[in-house]
Amino acid sequence: MEQALRVCIYGATGYTGIELLRILAHHHYVRIVSAVSRTYAGKHISDLLPYFSNSYLSKVPLSEEPQEDFDLAFLCLPHETSLELTPTLLEKGKSVIDLSGAYRISRGELYPEFYGFEHTHKELLNFAVYGLPEIFRNSIKGARLVANPGCYPTVALLSLYPFLREGVDFDSIIVDAISGVSGAGRKTTQHFHYPEMEQNIMAYSVQKHRHTPEMEDVIKRLSRRDIKVRFTPKVVPASRGMLSTVYIPTQEKRIRDLFYETYKEEKFVKVVQEPPMTKHVIGTNMCLIYPYYDERTDTAVVISAIDNLGKGASSQAVQNMNIMMGIDESAGIENLPLFP
Numbered sequence: 001m002e003q004a005l006r007v008c009i010y011g012a013t014g015y016t017g018i019e020l021l022r023i024l025a026h027h028h029y030v031r032i033v034s035a036v037s038r039t040y041a042g043k044h045i046s047d048l049l050p051y052f053s054n055s056y057l058s059k060v061p062l063s064e065e066p067q068e069d070f071d072l073a074f075l076c077l078p079h080e081t082s083l084e085l086t087p088t089l090l091e092k093g094k095s096v097i098d099l100s101g102a103y104r105i106s107r108g109e110l111y112p113e114f115y116g117f118e119h120t121h122k123e124l125l126n127f128a129v130y131g132l133p134e135i136f137r138n139s140i141k142g143a144r145l146v147a148n149p150g151c152y153p154t155v156a157l158l159s160l161y162p163f164l165r166e167g168v169d170f171d172s173i174i175v176d177a178i179s180g181v182s183g184a185g186r187k188t189t190q191h192f193h194y195p196e197m198e199q200n201i202m203a204y205s206v207q208k209h210r211h212t213p214e215m216e217d218v219i220k221r222l223s224r225r226d227i228k229v230r231f232t233p234k235v236v237p238a239s240r241g242m243l244s245t246v247y248i249p250t251q252e253k254r255i256r257d258l259f260y261e262t263y264k265e266e267k268f269v270k271v272v273q274e275p276p277m278t279k280h281v282i283g284t285n286m287c288l289i290y291p292y293y294d295e296r297t298d299t300a301v302v303i304s305a306i307d308n309l310g311k312g313a314s315s316q317a318v319q320n321m322n323i324m325m326g327i328d329e330s331a332g333i334e335n336l337p338l339f340p
């Protein structure tokens with residue numbers, strides 16, 4: 001790439017926006033030219049996040065509207081805000097990576113039930129490419145609008161993909177997954193405040209969560225079948241990280257081979273020898289996967305870990321940007337975790 005890609009981050013002071021700033025600050029092919037924030041407009045990034053004071057980012061002002069022209073926007077915004085902003089940006093010729101759920105589900109009629117609003121731009125739902133690179137890499141190349149997946153669907157679909165690719169037959173699966181609190185965003189609800197969250201573990205949205213139709217939609221696209229997902233999200237008092245267990249009722253027992261074969265060329269998805277832990281992925285773009293077959297119950301069990309703000313959001317968004325723009329796919333996202 002001869003000239004740096006000019007990037008604007010909308011929602012730059014939320015958790016996914018801040019993680020993008022961290023990753024892109026050292027990305028060789030990118031220059032962040034605008035950082036949009038309503039609340040902190042008029043301040044500089046290093047006023048809020050002093051560790052950026054040695055970076056060129058310290059000079060980038062936070063503003064209510066972009067201050068300079070740009071090529072690509074990351075939308076780290078609430079779903080409804082992204083929904084309305086995306087068509088305007090596309091009309092202006094920008095490329096868009098939307099971290100919200102506004103363009104993830106191909107069936108627009110599901111939005112009122114699962115998101116609580118009518119989808120006002122259904123014409124874009126088939127134009128948007130679902131940004132899970134290990135599954136949809138070829139469609140992401142050259143895409144103008146990428147819908148970055150939800151954190152739970154990222155880890156669950158990577159845990160399931162080898163079965164779908166092989167055409168293994170089953171009617172329903174269970175996804176049982178645990179998230180760190182940052183999954184809820186920076187402005188959070190009462191239950192996630194420190195006095196209630198500290199020393200606490202809870203399930204939430206157990207009967208209806210917007211990631212259930214997202215998973216089912218992608219599964220249907222891959223298998224052409226209506227496979228049902230029983231999903232239970234839980235939250236634990238950790239800042240970030242996500243651990244998922246997927247249960248697949250099947251007679252297919254060669255599952256480690258299936259996983260090695262599917263992911264052997266992948267840099268960011270690794271099949272591991274022991275059940276993974278979140279401390280091995282925090283701050284990285286990695287998904288570590290441990291599949292095994294439980295003979296007693298005829299069930300394939302897949303335990304996987306990601307960082308909800310990494311592979312579950314911002315570093316996956318950068319992976320998508322790299323692919324869209326024809327940059328080396330791992331540029332800027334090869335960092336290792338802080339351990340312990």
Ligand SMILES: NC(=O)C1=CN([C@@H]2O[C@H](COP(=O)(O)OP(=O)(O)OC[C@H]3O[C@@H](n4cnc5c(N)ncnc54)[C@H](OP(=O)(O)O)[C@@H]3O)[C@@H](O)[C@H]2O)C=CC1
Binds near residue numbers: 015017100
């Ligand atoms: N946190 C996570 O792990 C993941 C989040 N996502 C999705 O990414 C998007 C961003 O998430 P996250 O960074 O966690 O969220 P945050 O709540 O941390 O940040 C969202 C930012 O959006 C800005 N904003 C602009 N318009 C509005 C508005 N009308 N109402 C509220 N905020 C607004 C706010 O900044 P300001 O007020 O300064 O404008 C705010 O800082 C969401 O759609 C989320 O669902 C996806 C995967 C994982």
Ligand SMILES: CC(=O)N[C@@H](CCC(=O)OP(=O)(O)O)C(=O)O
Binds near residue numbers: 151
């Ligand atoms: C702990 C927690 O609250 N997590 C969020 C998931 C965040 C995410 O990936 O999702 P979206 O982009 O689809 O909002 C939740 O369950 O709503």
